[in-house]
Amino acid sequence: MENIIELQGVNKSFNGFKLQDFTISVKRGFVTGFIGGNGVGKSTTIKLIMNLLQPDSGTVSIFGLDYKNHEKEIKQRIGFVFDENILYENVTLNEMKRIIKPAYKNWDDALFNQYVKKFELPLNKNIKNFSKGMMMKASLTIALSHHAELIIMDEPTSGLDPIFRRELLELLHELMQNGEKTIFFSTHITTDLDRIADYITFIHNGEHIFTKEYYKIEEEYAIVKGETNLLDRDTEREFIAIRKSNYGFEALTGNKQRTEEVFGDAAILEKPTLEDIMLYTKRGKDKYVESHS
Numbered sequence: 001m002e003n004i005i006e007l008q009g010v011n012k013s014f015n016g017f018k019l020q021d022f023t024i025s026v027k028r029g030f031v032t033g034f035i036g037g038n039g040v041g042k043s044t045t046i047k048l049i050m051n052l053l054q055p056d057s058g059t060v061s062i063f064g065l066d067y068k069n070h071e072k073e074i075k076q077r078i079g080f081v082f083d084e085n086i087l088y089e090n091v092t093l094n095e096m097k098r099i100i101k102p103a104y105k106n107w108d109d110a111l112f113n114q115y116v117k118k119f120e121l122p123l124n125k126n127i128k129n130f131s132k133g134m135m136m137k138a139s140l141t142i143a144l145s146h147h148a149e150l151i152i153m154d155e156p157t158s159g160l161d162p163i164f165r166r167e168l169l170e171l172l173h174e175l176m177q178n179g180e181k182t183i184f185f186s187t188h189i190t191t192d193l194d195r196i197a198d199y200i201t202f203i204h205n206g207e208h209i210f211t212k213e214y215y216k217i218e219e220e221y222a223i224v225k226g227e228t229n230l231l232d233r234d235t236e237r238e239f240i241a242i243r244k245s246n247y248g249f250e251a252l253t254g255n256k257q258r259t260e261e262v263f264g265d266a267a268i269l270e271k272p273t274l275e276d277i278m279l280y281t282k283r284g285k286d287k288y289v290e291s292h293s
């Protein structure tokens with residue numbers, strides 16, 4: 001399977017934050033959801049992928065090309081939706097189109113008009129008066145109107161109402177039907193991913209935790225519940241993190257099969273949500289075991 005995005009050993013430091021030896025690959029023809037808590041490096045990674053930031057060391061390759069020699073070609077083939085407002089505010093959508101269109105060889109007016117109609121966007125209203133949802137729709141319309149192979153979105157669903165979120169996810173699903181597009185998008189609304197993500201890439205504090213096929217996560221991870229007397233130093237090692245209370249423990253395992261072997265019927269194993277995985281991983285990494293009395 002071909003990798004459409006490849007980051008190899010990327011390091012990027014800010015004061016108080018470090019994206020460390022970051023290596024990820026994104027497969028062509030699939031939807032990859034990029035998850036992680038606040039401030040863990042999702043936007044930084046996306047900016048590196050878009051060449052809006054440059055790595056201190058390591059390599060970024062898109063479509064097998066590097067930005068140093070192929071920036072124009074790479075940008076032609078990407079549709080980018082950003083959560084901060086990067087649209088010029090003091091123009092109408094029609095004017096915006098006229099500004100942006102010449103930059104793209106494959107710009108398609110018919111497609112642009114189709115999305116404007118679908119999203120019920122006003123062409124002659126000043127963009128600064130758009131609501132957050134309208135702004136996102138405008139940003140999407142522009143990103144989708146030049147037949148981009150790769151759609152990159154930073155938190156496209158944040159701040160949107162549930163109806164538009166659902167519509168957006170349906171639209172992304174439709175876009176994937178011909179198998180030619182690739183979508184990489186960050187979110188912390190993990191339930192959005194249930195509908196469309198094929199792969200999940202998980203980042204925590206600048207560290208790549210995993211990239212996995214979504215269905216494999218369910219096969220490998222489980223929430224384990226049982227009585228605290230099942231726990232000792234050896235059995236505790238089975239877990240990414242544990243929460244103990246007077247009534248028992250709840251923990252996350254990343255090796256469901258072995259946990260089943262170790263505990264047998266004595267513990268209950270349940271399907272974890274992505275949120276469970278994020279939360280317990282954070283706790284495990286922070287070496288924090290919460291104890292309730």
Ligand SMILES: Nc1ncnc2c1ncn2[C@@H]1O[C@H](COP(=O)(O)OP(=O)(O)OP(=O)(O)O)[C@@H](O)[C@H]1O
Nearest residue numbers: 014015017036037038039040041042043044045188
């Ligand atoms: N240009 C910059 N200069 C200094 N620090 C920065 C810069 N950009 C990001 N950071 C810091 O890097 C860290 C990661 O930020 P980033 O925006 O990548 O996180 P994120 O995962 O996208 O978070 P969120 O979900 O809250 O948007 C934060 O601590 C942030 O303050």
